Amino acid sequence: MKIGLYTDAPKHNFALMRIARYHRDLGDEVILTPALPSECDLTYGSWLYSVRIQCDIQGGPAFDPCVRLGDEFDVRPDYSIYPNLTASVGYTWPFCPNDCGFCVVPNQANPKRHRSIWDFHEERFREIDLLNNNTFSDPRWMDTFQEIWDADLTVIDQGGYDIRLLTEAKVEALNKTRFSGVLHFAWDDFDDYNEIVPLLPLVKAVKADKYVYVLVGYPDPYLKDEDLMRCQILAEHGLDPFIMIYNRITGKNAPPSMVLMNRYHRMVNRVFTWRNPRGMKPPAPDFEYAWNHYSSHKKEAVSENLEFPEDQLAEPSEGAVQ
Numbered sequence: 001m002k003i004g005l006y007t008d009a010p011k012h013n014f015a016l017m018r019i020a021r022y023h024r025d026l027g028d029e030v031i032l033t034p035a036l037p038s039e040c041d042l043t044y045g046s047w048l049y050s051v052r053i054q055c056d057i058q059g060g061p062a063f064d065p066c067v068r069l070g071d072e073f074d075v076r077p078d079y080s081i082y083p084n085l086t087a088s089v090g091y092t093w094p095f096c097p098n099d100c101g102f103c104v105v106p107n108q109a110n111p112k113r114h115r116s117i118w119d120f121h122e123e124r125f126r127e128i129d130l131l132n133n134n135t136f137s138d139p140r141w142m143d144t145f146q147e148i149w150d151a152d153l154t155v156i157d158q159g160g161y162d163i164r165l166l167t168e169a170k171v172e173a174l175n176k177t178r179f180s181g182v183l184h185f186a187w188d189d190f191d192d193y194n195e196i197v198p199l200l201p202l203v204k205a206v207k208a209d210k211y212v213y214v215l216v217g218y219p220d221p222y223l224k225d226e227d228l229m230r231c232q233i234l235a236e237h238g239l240d241p242f243i244m245i246y247n248r249i250t251g252k253n254a255p256p257s258m259v260l261m262n263r264y265h266r267m268v269n270r271v272f273t274w275r276n277p278r279g280m281k282p283p284a285p286d287f288e289y290a291w292n293h294y295s296s297h298k299k300e301a302v303s304e305n306l307e308f309p310e311d312q313l314a315e316p317s318e319g320a321v322q
Contacts, residue, residue, distance in 0.1 A: 001028045004040035005081065006053050008062070014089055014131060015046045015059065015069060017077035024078060032081045065107040077120050087127035087156055090120030093138035094131075098162070100188065102218045102246055105133050114140045117147045127180060129156040136165040145173045153178075160184030160213070164195045166202045179208045186213040187234065190226040200237040211242035216264070218246035222257040223264055228287045231268060235275075235285035243268045260295075267294045 003023045007013040020030045037043045037053060045055035047062035059067035079085055094110035096103075110133065121128055128148065135141055135157075148155060155177055161170075163185050174183070185203055187196050203212065212234050216227045231241040243265040249258045267273055267290065274290040 001026075001041040002034075002039065003028050003030045004034040004037055004043040004055075005030065005032045006037075006043065006045045006055055007033075007047065007060075008050060008052055009046070009048050012082050012085060012089055012129075013046050013048075014077060014091070015073075016044065017079065017081060017089065018069065018073045018075055019044050020081045021075045021078035022073050025075070030078070030081065061104045061108075065104045066109065068109070079122065086125065087129040088117070088121040088125045089129045089131065090117070091115060091131050092117060092144045093135055093141070094133055095137065096134035097137050098134065102188070102215065114138055114143070117144065117151070117153075121151070121153075123151075126152075127154045127156055130158065132157075132159045134162050134165075135159065136162055136170055141170070142173065145177060148177060154180050156180045157183060160186060163187065163199050163203055163212075164192070166199050168202065171202050171205050175205075175207045181209075183208045183210040184213060185210060186215070187230050188213070188215040188218075190230055197233060200234070200239065204238050210240070212239050213244045214241045214268075215244050215246060217248075217258075217261050221246070223261050227264070228291060231274070232285065232287040235287065241268055263295060264291065267291065 001023070003020075005013075005016045005020060007016055016032070020032075023030050031040065034040055037055065043053075043055040043057070045051065045053060045058040045060070045063070047058065047060040050062050051058065058064075059069070077089060079089075092115045093113075094108075095112045096105050096110070099106045117128060128151075130144075132138075135144065138144065157179065161174070161183065183206065203210070214227065214230050214234070216223055231243075234241045243261075245258075245261050245265055248262070248265075249255070250262060254262060271294065273294050274285055274287050
């Protein structure tokens with residue numbers, strides 16, 4: 001049989017790597033992104049953002065996050081379909097205990113199953129790309145780190161770390177680990193203030209480069225005062241906030257509320273005027289001052305009240321990835 005694999009994933013797709021191994025073990029010919037689906041006897045599509053081609057068997061967050069591979073596909077990944085990969089790819093813990101309404105992971109019914117890195121790691125690689133959704137919720141998280149240290153690997157971590165689960169022991173493990181790229185933490189909801197703020201010194205103690213994601217536009221699709229407050233608190237703890245807009249819309253189709261969030265996104269993530277808004281040395285972060293100063297220099301008028309009337313609020317785009 002000739003098997004065709006399709007995805008919109010920009011780098012690699014772990015599900016397709018396992019599908020490829022399963023079919024090659026059966027003696028099938030496997031092709032990644034064949035020119036025409038009709039050339040194949042069977043096609044698979046794994047879609048992260050949008051379904052681009054209709055395939056015989058499909059899955060992924062953009063199609064249906066509840067679709068899971070059968071037990072027959074519980075095999076080592078086939079790296080040959082991505083010959084330019086420089087790192088092993090896989091999960092040691094796909095589960096996440098959080099039930100965040102903005103996230104697709106709770107709908108995936110991922111198992112509470114710990115795996116060894118040796119279920120997917122190949123010794124020729126010196127880096128390991130961990131796809132875990134919440135590593136520190138794994139009761140055996142230390143086993144993962146120990147295997148990484150024993151193999152002397154550099155970690156590329158896609159999933160980030162839950163601030164609410166941080167301890168001194170976990171910070172010590174992070175500091176003992178060699179990372180490639182920036183580590184990600186998150187403060188998604190201001191209501192988590194009492195859980196998160198006391199642990200921010202632990203985040204600060206992590207030596208690797210790091211961001212703290214700040215979700216805005218959820219559940220209410222407009223910028224709020226508490227969004228500035230979260231960034232202010234993070235900056236006062238010596239941490240860099242990174243704005244993530246829920247169901248972001250750019251360009252001419254963006255309603256006024258989204259335009260305002262996009263402007264705030266730019267100020268925090270790219271312009272960094274908040275670092276030293278008054279030209280003071282040393283810098284004295286002041287998000288309210290920086291935001292008022294930055295937004296006043298834009299062409300569009302900015303309301304002093306950050307909330308907008310309901311008829312100007314952005315509706316979540318249909319089928320958007322959450």
